[in-house]
Amino acid sequence: MPSSAPDSLHHRPRLVLASNSPRRRQLLTELGVDYEVRLREVDESFPPHLVRAEVAEYLAAHKASAYASELAPDELLLTADTIVCLDNDVLNKPADAAEAIQMLQRLQGRAHEVYTGVCLLAGDGRRVVFSDQTRVHFRPLSLPEIEHYVTHYKPLDKAGAYGAQDWIGMVAVTQLEGSYFNVMGLPVHRVWEELEKFGAVGL
Template identity: 85%
Template sequence: MPLSAPDTASLSSPARPRLVLASNSPRRRQLLTELGLTYEIRLREVDESFPPHLVRAEVAEYLAAHKASAYAPDLAPDELVITADTIVCLDDDVLNKPANEAEAVQMLQRLQGRAHDVYTGVCLLHGDGRRVVFSDQTRVYFRALSLAEIDHYVRQYQPLDKAGAYGAQDWIGMVAVTRLEGSYFNVMGLPLHRVWEELEKLGAVGVE
């Protein structure tokens, strides 16, 4: 009796979910693009306050998961949304986005000459209900800066959309950051090595 041909449909890999980036950050868009991923941007207003008892990585993970929950009701079964939140911690103080230039200057004055920690929390929420929440930490060392250098950076680069009032990829990162312990991309807003690893587990990425 001849063997029947295998059912190619049953042997084919399941379709990868469509990626949705729920972030207005140009840095995160750049990083996912450079990773070779295709994605759609979706934006909505989400409250970024957090319970006061949370500290460090707990804050970043809470905010990432909270953002993802806002997209859950409209997520199709074949979609996967990526949300993230980056915070800067000086000891246990969370330095989020500055409200104005004066606050940006104050934050940078606190950071100069010291080491601080950057945490990025990430939530991957699949339309089928699977959810992964994780975070990554990078320790950043700043040299001592003059007030003139801080003022120049704040005036010229307007870092009001950045946690801790600075971007490592900006001028200040070039002249002030002396050492990093951990992922540079984590400081930019996405720990790409962890994002790729977790997306791969969910069947959302891969190489051929």
């Protein structure tokens, strides 16, 4: 079994990213981590009694379970799910432009929380599930500003109908409490720490 500081790259597990998110791919690439992408359709519904971080962690673990049977002994799977919460309401990906506008109207002028849940599942059965939270403050936005963003940036693939790395992040986000990268979709500081424990990275 590899230690947390393997003496050879050959002993490192092969990282598998089960995500179609270009932001997560970008962040892992910028970390200098080698990985392959593996995709399959997974139901993203969750039990109604779960709230906030519980939802993000449940979805990340649920996604990982869909891949468990196909993992090789030397592979390490990474799944993640990012949600936006306003009070205790979970704002998922909007179904259409009208819903995206409605979500952004709810967020404008207020602070909300972004949670990213992460699951690391090793081919030998070891597993860790964790999450990170960032509080995001939006300035008040006009309806023309919101409509401009939705029309030109089409944020239908993003929880809460926005991406902090987009135009709206530059003009609307006034303060972040926590990790910016967590809002992008992956708390890379924590991911790196956990990957080290699995022996998947190291300098």
